Amino acid sequence: MAEEKKxxxxxxxxxxxxxxxxxxxxxxxxxxxxxxxALLTQSKASDQWAFYQSKSIKSYxxxxxxxxLELQLNNSALTMNKEELEKRIANYSDKIKKYADEKEGIKKxxxxxxxxxxxxxxxxxxxGLAVIFLQVSILLxxxxxxxxxxxxxVFSMLVGIIGIVYFVNGFVVLF
Numbered sequence: 001m002a003e004e005k006k007x008x009x010x011x012x013x014x015x016x017x018x019x020x021x022x023x024x025x026x027x028x029x030x031x032x033x034x035x036x037x038a039l040l041t042q043s044k045a046s047d048q049w050a051f052y053q054s055k056s057i058k059s060y061x062x063x064x065x066x067x068x069l070e071l072q073l074n075n076s077a078l079t080m081n082k083e084e085l086e087k088r089i090a091n092y093s094d095k096i097k098k099y100a101d102e103k104e105g106i107k108k109x110x111x112x113x114x115x116x117x118x119x120x121x122x123x124x125x126x127x128g129l130a131v132i133f134l135q136v137s138i139l140l141x142x143x144x145x146x147x148x149x150x151x152x153x154v155f156s157m158l159v160g161i162i163g164i165v166y167f168v169n170g171f172v173v174l175f
Contacts (some may be wrong), residue, residue, distance in 0.1 A: 010145065013153050017141040020160040024134035027167050031127030034170075038120035041113050048110035052103055059099035066092035119173075126170035133163030 066089055073085045140156030143149075169175060 007148075009150050009153065010148075013141055013145055016153075016157055016160065017138060017145075020134050020137045020141070020163065023160075023164055023167050024131055024138065027127045027130040027134060027163075027170065030170060031124050031131060034120045034124035034127065038117050038124060041117040041120060045110050045113035045117060048106055048113060052106045052110060055099050055103045055106060059096055059103070062092045062095045062099070066096065122173050123170055126166050126173060130163050130166035130170055133159055133166060137163055 137160030
């Protein structure tokens with residue numbers, strides 16, 4: 001049986017295809033991880049905004065009660081003594097201030113979570129693009145190996161380089 005002579009570039013094709021496949025696999029895992037983190041962070045941010053709204057509602061209720069007591073205080077026909085009303089008004093004012101302070105903290109945390117979500121989405125998108133280019137590169141390399149077309153392999157490596165650039169960009173987000 002005659003042994004088929006193997007061209008040297010086919011060996012390089014094999015090695016480069018393995019490297020591209022490893023990068024594609026890592027891109028898939030990293031992109032999925034960032035995507036999951038983005039979803040979880042979005043959920044936490046939504047919870048924070050719901051918490052913020054509940055504090056706003058509670059604050060509004062106290063504001064309404066405070067205004068009602070202030071109107072009663074200004075009314076000449078008081079059913080309660082003035083000291084009791086002033087005490088309740090001061091108490092409601094304190095609660096309104098407390099809720100305003102809590103809302104600021106909640107708002108800050110919610111916006112930080114949204115920023116984290118956006119950053120994760122940015123990483124995930126880059127890894128997604130990397131996977132697309134790397135998979136196309138693997139496909140073209142496979143076709144080049146089957147058809148023994150060296151120029152097709154060179155083209156697949158150009159596509160692979162674009163994929164690797166997106167893969168690296170998935171970590172650092174330069175563009």
